[in-house]
Amino acid sequence: MSLGATSRSLRGISVVVALLAIGAAGCADVVDSAKDGAKKVARQRSVFSLSTGDCYNPNSKAAASEEFAIEVVPCKEPHEGQVVGEFTIDDEKSFPGADAVAVIADERCPAEAQKFAPDTWALPTGAEVFYYHPTKESWATGDRSVSCAYTKESGKLTGSLKNAPLDADQLAYLKGSTAVYDALWENQPEGEVEDDLPGYKAQAKAVAAALDTHVQALRNIEQPETGKLRAQLEKAAGEWKKAASAGDSDTFYLAYDGAFTGIDPNKSIAARKELKLATTVPADEAEVWAG
Incomplete structure (x- = not known):
């Protein structure tokens, strides 16, 4: 199906609709309908453009x-x-x-x-x-x-x-924060820890690495609440590293509890407010940490 033919067909349909409206409505309605139809036609554009x-x-x-x-x-x-x-x-x-x-x-x-x-x-x-x-x-x-x-x-x-437009501190924070949660969800194993300890350890290693980079970038932001968040995330990174080196599932769980709660997005609200970023946790994220 060619793009040109499809585009012409759509325009033709719009004109027919406008003409049919003339026989079914009063004069004022006809004018309004024609205007709306003409506006819609004028706004048509190829999806490729x-x-x-x-x-x-x-x-x-x-x-x-x-x-x-x-x-x-x-x-x-x-x-x-x-x-x-x-x-x-x-x-x-x-x-x-x-x-x-x-x-x-x-x-x-x-x-x-x-x-x-x-x-x-x-x-x-x-x-x-x-x-x-x-x-x-x-x-x-x-x-x-x-x-x-x-x-x-x-x-x-x-x-x-x-x-x-965002400033350098805002962009640095967002880049690091996004990388942390990407590392978490993109490496999420499908089964339970007991079924795939190596997979969970790999996830923990990825999150710890992302946290290290995020914490390092936050050192350049001289704001009190951001400083508090940095200290909290640094502690969380330590827990993720313990999880990454766990020798068995029980040891993993002990580290994972503090590691996961340490990156609870609710704990970043004060720093986000300080940086003049949005402060409402998205519903899907809030649901995960609420449980």
Whole structure:
């Protein structure tokens, strides 16, 4: 299916809807309907031409791989998504398959989203990463672009999700904090500790390393609450290191309890407030530590 044909078809449908409205409504309603239809038509854009920062509404409930045109809207209006980054797949000569493309997008889009909105605590509840990616057909025409976006599980977004410019201390804190939780969840084993002690020890080693880097960066931030947080995280890093060197599951559990509670996001609120960052713990994180 060619992009051009799809785009023309969508425009034609919008015009037909506007014309049908003339026979079914009063004059004022006809004018309003025509204006709305014309506005929607004017806002149509190929999904392949999306740019970072664009706020948009899909024209249908089609899957990402089947969407060819969207309605770009001002971010101040309610919308279903905002493009937060883009990249091209340059290291593949032939179409690698939809699953392989999805794997690439799943890996790279969160990083693009992080660059666009570094403070994930400032995101609205339910915001999640989404993407438009090449299909086999579009790949054959030279399409290599992946557009990463934030959408909501339900309802719509209002306003841009892009963070206000952040200073060096804020960025340093967010980079280190994100790395710690990435190390935790990206290395989370599936079974119990007794079933996979080596896997849990590897996770603990990764978290400890991320904490060491985070603590080192926090030494350059001369703020009292941030200093308290640094001391707490330094202690937590020690517990993660004990867990990483545990010889048996019981020893691991003894260290893990203090290690895990030591990185409870609720304990970072005072430092975040001091650094003028968002202070509401995301619901999914709050649920984990509440248990």
